[in-house]
Amino acid sequence: MPLIRSSREEDIPAITAIYAHHVLNGTGTFETEPPSADDMATRRADVLSKGLPYLIAEENGTVVGFAYANWFKPRPAYRYSAEDSIYLAPDVQGKGLGRALLVKLLACCESAGIRKVMAIIGDSANAGSVGVHLALGFKHVGIVEACGWKFGAWRDIVIMQRTLGAGDTAPPQEPPAA
16 A cells, blocks of 8 residues: 655655656646646645645655645635646556545545635546546536647646535634645
């Protein structure tokens, strides 16, 4: 069973390599140029500075996946809504690791005061990502058709959401870090 834990600075090279693979070979992200390790470190620091989770999955001492949540939008009214991101090394996909990361990520988000988590899934043909989100209680909100151009074709995004904790049935108890 893989270890799911909070990321550390020394995980950045592995995180960068995993993400670069997806940028160069997949449609789950609409980035077209892989960010540098410094860029990834800055992004991680930004997530953590907001009190949001940035997790990794480790097997036999090797980082094989990562997941994080970031504000859905930067405006203050959205501070109880986050967007999730999950990326796995290609050789571990389809083994339940994305599910394990997402389960832990959702628990961390709820602990941080998040009430709504959105999945903005690149490419409506991304069956693995859509499937894991459905399996964990996310509901389809919609599809934005042909909004990204990657690998010589127009790509959709699938928007899904899941309510955490009390959701919109009660006001928040205390604001998460902004």
